[in-house]
Amino acid sequence: MTGIDNPYLTGNSAVPTSRAGRAAAGATAAPPAGPEHNPAPSGPLSRRWIRLALGLVVPAALLAAWQLSTAAGIFTAVQLPSPAAVYTAAIDLIDRGQLGLHVAISTQRVLIGFAIGALLGLVLGALLGLSRLAEILLSPVIGALRAVPSLAWVPLLILWLKIGEDSKITLIAIGAFFPVFTTVSLALRHVDRNLVEAARAFGLNGLKLLTTVQLPAVVPSVFSGLRLALAQAWLFLVAAELIASSMGLGFLLIDSQNNGRTDRLLLAIVLLAVIGKITDALLGLAEKSAVKKWA
Numbered sequence: 001m002t003g004i005d006n007p008y009l010t011g012n013s014a015v016p017t018s019r020a021g022r023a024a025a026g027a028t029a030a031p032p033a034g035p036e037h038n039p040a041p042s043g044p045l046s047r048r049w050i051r052l053a054l055g056l057v058v059p060a061a062l063l064a065a066w067q068l069s070t071a072a073g074i075f076t077a078v079q080l081p082s083p084a085a086v087y088t089a090a091i092d093l094i095d096r097g098q099l100g101l102h103v104a105i106s107t108q109r110v111l112i113g114f115a116i117g118a119l120l121g122l123v124l125g126a127l128l129g130l131s132r133l134a135e136i137l138l139s140p141v142i143g144a145l146r147a148v149p150s151l152a153w154v155p156l157l158i159l160w161l162k163i164g165e166d167s168k169i170t171l172i173a174i175g176a177f178f179p180v181f182t183t184v185s186l187a188l189r190h191v192d193r194n195l196v197e198a199a200r201a202f203g204l205n206g207l208k209l210l211t212t213v214q215l216p217a218v219v220p221s222v223f224s225g226l227r228l229a230l231a232q233a234w235l236f237l238v239a240a241e242l243i244a245s246s247m248g249l250g251f252l253l254i255d256s257q258n259n260g261r262t263d264r265l266l267l268a269i270v271l272l273a274v275i276g277k278i279t280d281a282l283l284g285l286a287e288k289s290a291v292k293k294w295a
Contacts, residue, residue: 081263086270089263103271106237106249109165110279113172113240114233118226120173121180125225126210128181129188146178150239163244171243175236176229183225187218216294223287230283234276249275 044050063083069075070082077085093099124142128135153171161167191214199213215222241250249268256264 078260078262081266085263086266089261089267093264093267101247102249102252102268103275105247106241107275107279109168109172109240109248110230110233110237113169113236114176114230116169117173117176117233118180118229121177121225121229122184122222124177125181125184126188126215129185130210130214135185142178142181146182150175150236151242154239154243158243167243168240168245171240172233172236175232179228179232180222180225183221183228184218187221188214191217219290219294220287223283223290227280227283227287230279231276234272234279237272 045054066080067083070077070080074080081089090099093102124138128138128142150171153174157167157170161170195213195217196209199209204212237248238250238253241248242254245251249272253265253268253272256262256268
């Protein structure tokens with residue numbers, strides 16, 4: 001079999017992407033060295049502190065433009081408060097003991113909803129990616145549900161789950177489900193057939209084949225879907241906190257709009273951006289660890 005005699009397949013076949021897959025394919029030699037297999041960072045951009053400094057250039061420029069535009073009177077204080085006014089609003093909410101609660105409650109909702117949606121997306125994505133019958137039966141329905149806007153779910157969730165935490169977390173889970181489902185199902189459909197055949201020749205079948213060869217082969221795609229799902233979960237948070245919330249960053253955003261507190265409104269936007277980036281960076285670290293382990 002090609003997958004056993006030559007683990008580094010050519011043409012349209014992919015190189016085995018996991019240690020388990022290479023073992024199943026009988027690979028004993030290391031991949032050929034070269035820039036396409038082992039890209040070696042070179043030049044100034046290889047230094048982490050330089051990359052971090054460059055990553056701060058655009059945010060610093062935006063902050064400076066924000067400060068200059070408010071100082072020059074281009075916008076009124078109601079339209080665009082200064083960075084100092086937003087900072088003062090943050091200090092005021094901290095003194096009241098509210099800002100930490102807003103952040104903690106929203107983060108909890110996002111993480112729980114993301115975990116539920118990502119798990120369901122992984123399971124159903126694997127099912128449709130591996131079963132032609134499941135794809136034919138379920139793909140039209142899931143594709144139609146994916147087109148439903150997030151706010152369209154709100155009245156139905158209120159009717160079914162009332163206005164408690166369940167409805168909010170369910171909405172966030174819906175948002176997180178589709179990116180994971182889509183990427184996993186598509187990636188599994190394109191796993192190298194020669195690799196799968198070689199694994200079966202070594203006695204791997206069913207769940208063992210899935211967990212040992214097929215899922216490790218699509219680890220990068222899975223994490224791409226997870227990162228998209230996490231971003232989607234933060235997007236759905238604001239819609240979720242429309243459901244009779246009294247705490248959370250989405251509530252702070254909407255309440256500030258209703259009360260004309262643009263400083264707090266901008267504070268909520270900045271916090272959503274910063275916390276969303278932090279959670280994405282943490283997931284990126286997990287991705288590096290997983291790729292290093294399985295690739």
